[in-house]
Amino acid sequence: MYYDIIVVGSGIAGLYSCINAPKDTSVLLISKSDFLNSNTYLAQGGIACVLSEKDSFKSHIDDTVRAGRYENDIEAVKLMVTEGPLDVKRLSTMGVEFDKEDGGELKMTLEGGHSARRIVHHSDSTGREIAEKLLESARKEINISLAENTFVYDIKKIDDMFAVFVLGKNGKRDAYFASNVVLATGGIGKIYKYTTNSSIATGDGIVLAKRLGANIKNLSYIQFHPTALAIGEGERVLVSEAVRGEGAYLLNEKGERFMHKYHDMGELAPRDVVCRGILEEVKIQGSENIYLDITYKDSDFVRNRFPYIYEKCMEAGIDITKDRIPVFPCQHYLMGGIHVDFNSNTGIKGLYAAGECSNTGVHGKNRLASNSLLEAMVFSRRAAINIDIQNHSYKMIDADIRREGTSLIEPSIKEEIRDIMQKAYFVVPDMGMIAKGLSRLGEMIKGIEASSYIKDKEYYETFNMACVSKMVLEDIQKNGQA
Numbered sequence: 001m002y003y004d005i006i007v008v009g010s011g012i013a014g015l016y017s018c019i020n021a022p023k024d025t026s027v028l029l030i031s032k033s034d035f036l037n038s039n040t041y042l043a044q045g046g047i048a049c050v051l052s053e054k055d056s057f058k059s060h061i062d063d064t065v066r067a068g069r070y071e072n073d074i075e076a077v078k079l080m081v082t083e084g085p086l087d088v089k090r091l092s093t094m095g096v097e098f099d100k101e102d103g104g105e106l107k108m109t110l111e112g113g114h115s116a117r118r119i120v121h122h123s124d125s126t127g128r129e130i131a132e133k134l135l136e137s138a139r140k141e142i143n144i145s146l147a148e149n150t151f152v153y154d155i156k157k158i159d160d161m162f163a164v165f166v167l168g169k170n171g172k173r174d175a176y177f178a179s180n181v182v183l184a185t186g187g188i189g190k191i192y193k194y195t196t197n198s199s200i201a202t203g204d205g206i207v208l209a210k211r212l213g214a215n216i217k218n219l220s221y222i223q224f225h226p227t228a229l230a231i232g233e234g235e236r237v238l239v240s241e242a243v244r245g246e247g248a249y250l251l252n253e254k255g256e257r258f259m260h261k262y263h264d265m266g267e268l269a270p271r272d273v274v275c276r277g278i279l280e281e282v283k284i285q286g287s288e289n290i291y292l293d294i295t296y297k298d299s300d301f302v303r304n305r306f307p308y309i310y311e312k313c314m315e316a317g318i319d320i321t322k323d324r325i326p327v328f329p330c331q332h333y334l335m336g337g338i339h340v341d342f343n344s345n346t347g348i349k350g351l352y353a354a355g356e357c358s359n360t361g362v363h364g365k366n367r368l369a370s371n372s373l374l375e376a377m378v379f380s381r382r383a384a385i386n387i388d389i390q391n392h393s394y395k396m397i398d399a400d401i402r403r404e405g406t407s408l409i410e411p412s413i414k415e416e417i418r419d420i421m422q423k424a425y426f427v428v429p430d431m432g433m434i435a436k437g438l439s440r441l442g443e444m445i446k447g448i449e450a451s452s453y454i455k456d457k458e459y460y461e462t463f464n465m466a467c468v469s470k471m472v473l474e475d476i477q478k479n480g481q482a
């Protein structure tokens with residue numbers, strides 16, 4: 001089956017590029033899980049954008065490059081900041097309901113690193129609201145076809161065409177063809193033991209792009225979020241920046257505030273600074289017990305402003321209106337990725353990347369809070385409207401070309417990858433563990449390739465996680481300290 005554009009991923013970047021694609025093109029949106037299983041769906045805080053006359057583009061640009069330690073691509077930042085407000089307004093016209101003041105103007109909140117209140121939000125579940133409304137819009141477009149629970153395991157370029165190989169839910173292999181492919185496959189959080197990311201974040205798009213010859217940049221630029229709920233193993237619930245934005249204090253084990261020792265913005269310093277501050281305090285106190293305290297605020301306000309966080313903490317036995325919240329840093333976001341130009345082109349004709357899997361240069365070394373939804377919208381729209389639809393012809397390819405194996409890949413391999421990453425590079429890199437980790441990951445990749453494992457979704461995800469982890473650690477070795 002041929003399409004003008006195949007979009008891989010149904011987060012904000014994938015959905016928004018489909019919706020912006022010219023109406024006379026045929027588009028196929030593929031997602032490896034349920035359409036709403038994505039990092040987008042989990043976004044809490046909101047979208048940063050300049051909509052108030054009291055704010056300015058200059059201030060948003062300055063905050064973005066300060067957080068990014070001046071390693072940002074300034075032209076990309078300007079594009080995002082100046083074009084983004086139109087995309088945010090467009091979301092409203094598509095039915096996304098942002099919180100409003102009594103007078104009807106949009107409510108703006110403050111987050112770490114921002115010098116103005118500029119975050120529009122839908123209580124503390126902004127991502128869910130956006131994902132649901134964008135999906136609804138995409139479903140209404142007759143030029144967009146949708147394939148859920150369909151895993152893209154390989155993409156090949158054949159002359160001017162891409163063959164996109166997929167595994168359906170029932171394990172059936174198939175191939176689709178397109179003259180353009182947009183990779184919008186999200187982040188890599190699942191290579192860590194502790195992450196706020198959704199289960200889909202295994203770095204698949206980055207491995208696919210690298211295999212096609214794309215340039216992968218700054219993979220070690222990983223953002224760790226300072227305040228994930230420190231309860232349980234694996235995926236951890238994020239306690240959004242906005243909680244600190246509304247005045248919550250970070251406390252050490254003795255119940256003392258400490259962030260002002262590390263930055264004059266205190267709890268609202270950029271995320272990397274807060275993470276390092278917490279780890280420093282842990283060393284000083286000899287205890288990993290760190291808390292967020294918003295109990296001094298009116299309890300109705302807290303419950304209404306943070307219903308999702310309130311509910312999630314209650315499930316863990318913590319009433320945030322009365323109790324301190326145990327928190328600890330967690331892997332959260334990938335700044336680097338598949339390198340693209342301002343129209344999200346990878347440099348390989350017809351291959352685009354947008355959203356968290358891409359590297360536009362917007363975030364520099366550290367993303368400013370709530371800039372990622374904005375970046376994903378601006379650059380996925382730019383990809384869609386600049387796509388060059390060519391005339392095409394294609395040869396059918398047998399999708400069942402892979403050798404079938406005899407045993408299932410062991411889940412312990414994913415665990416080992418997470419263990420390596422957690423030890424080698426969690427907030428601060430450990431060069432000794434990086435060297436050891438690289439050697440083990442190299443062995444693992446060879447082992448998986450030579451194995452007789454059945455090539456199912458687990459197999460491909462495990463392989464991709466090992467490859468991406470290796471790329472992250474190699475990037476640290478190449479670029480020095482992350």
Ligand SMILES: Cc1cc2nc3c(=O)[nH]c(=O)nc-3n(C[C@H](O)[C@H](O)[C@H](O)COP(=O)(O)OP(=O)(O)OC[C@H]3O[C@@H](n4cnc5c(N)ncnc54)[C@H](O)[C@@H]3O)c2cc1C
Pocket residue numbers: 008009010011012013014030031032033035037038039040041042043044045046047048126127150151152153184185186187196197198200204205238332333354355356357369370371372373374376
């Ligand atoms: C808990 C949390 C809170 C956040 N809060 C905010 C916030 O308040 N503001 C903000 O700006 N940002 C926030 N972020 C970051 C932001 O949500 C993400 O960076 C952004 O949503 C990424 O969108 P995306 O479209 O690139 O990827 P995603 O939304 O993650 O979507 C990726 C898609 O790709 C699909 N996919 C992946 N691999 C394959 C494959 N092999 N085959 C087929 N499909 C595949 C997945 O199924 C999924 O549909 C938050 C992130 C998290 C985790």
